[in-house]
Amino acid sequence: MENEAMGGHVMVPVERLSLELPNGEIVVGYDKDVSALQEEISALRSRQRHLDRRRREALDKLIDLKGSIRVFCRVRPLVQTNNLKTKSPVTVEQEKIAVKSVGIKKEFSVDRVFDQESTQEDVFQEVKPILRSALDGHNVCILAYGQTGTGKTYTMEGTDGKLGIVPRAIQELFSLASEDSSSPYSFSISMLEVYLGSLRDLLAQRQPLFRPMECSTSCNLSILATKSGAVEVEGLTDVSIPDLKKANQWYCRGRRARSTSWTNVNDASSRSHCLTRITIRRHGATEEVSKLWLIDLGGSERLLKTGASGLTMDEGKAINLSLSALGDVIAALRRKRSHVPYRNSKLTQILSDSLGDGSKVLMVVHISPSEDDVGETVCSLSFAKRARSIESNRGIPEDLKMLKQKRIAELDKEVSNADEELKYLNEQIRRAEISLEEKKKLNSSIYQALSDEKGSPRSTLVCAAGKDIVREAILSVNRG
């Protein structure tokens, strides 16, 4: 018998025992089970890493092929205040919009059109892949652009029961992170408002009232660039969000802070930009940090039309300035210019590490279908055209276009296959880990039962009497 004497106890290598457990199960060589399970988990994890790398590469290629700056257009349904008698000057196809203005039909191409009937879910389906990309470590910007009242806030925030991109995105991040057992993630949230060139922290403990004249002292946070090229807003509150409930609470708090901050003008929020930032940390061998920006831009209408004066005029000018700075930055990036004019506005400075190389940008341009707004509609679509003019499909021969579509479909399939297999693998890992834990618990119960509480060498009895004694030990552990 190969027992080993240790500190007055006789140790029995447990893998040599074969037991019938109280539930009738026969257990042979527990330690062997444990190491086999450990090996199985390690093989599954290695497959998971490999597959995750492949999925990331395919998704990256897919997004780059579709365009790392994508422009969608969403048409708001007609509302009561619109002129309902005249026919809408806007007609849409999947990737094209035509607007009839003073008898001239102008056509604009975008990456995807969402017509008046499209739902929040339709829009979100197109946003989903880019969220995965944010979890994979890319900085991502999703922006809602358009004239006041065309549905930017509806698209980003949504209403009760018709949630917009931001709450859905937060939910999706938590859901994707919980499915991915390869590395743990943590999230934090910040919200700020850019108004008349000043920044205001929407999640700060004490909310200063947003009186424009006081703004320069109470809300002027500054923007810093770190050595690594990352951009930080100095002193901006960044709250850790451990779960979806907390995330939604903070998001609601930020929204409330925005809507209650205005002292006089009801709709002044349309003359500020509202930025929500989710910081994503992937804790692996090295920590990866990425940012997801969700931005409800100020209304893009022209000042002449609104007949603005005084403060409204200043607000309009500030919005126009920052929107045109944003247009310039996107156009420079599209043209792969060596100089990108980020410094021309606070908005583009904040986003400078999230609009350039390696980042993914998605802009949803909102338009009204009404005849009354046709001038603004043409302006907004011209902005969209400028933002996507370089990477658009226009001018590409038909056969190349088809080849591109084919490759996109292949990559789409590759990503969804990898996703499916990863889900399956995660489930297998989860089960194997539960079994391993159970086995380890069982082993430690048996070891405990085998060792003599009072120090007398009862385990010799085990060797002599064999499995009956061990069974008794297990039963006593179970009873205890």
Ligand SMILES: Nc1ncnc2c1ncn2[C@@H]1O[C@H](COP(=O)(O)OP(=O)(O)OP(=O)(O)O)[C@@H](O)[C@H]1O
């Ligand atoms: N696709 C849509 N479906 C249903 N209702 C919509 C849609 N888009 C906008 N609306 C409604 O139209 C109104 C104006 O929309 P919203 O406030 O989102 O516009 P906005 O562009 O954010 O305006 P502002 O620039 O003033 O913030 C709201 O009542 C909103 O619920």
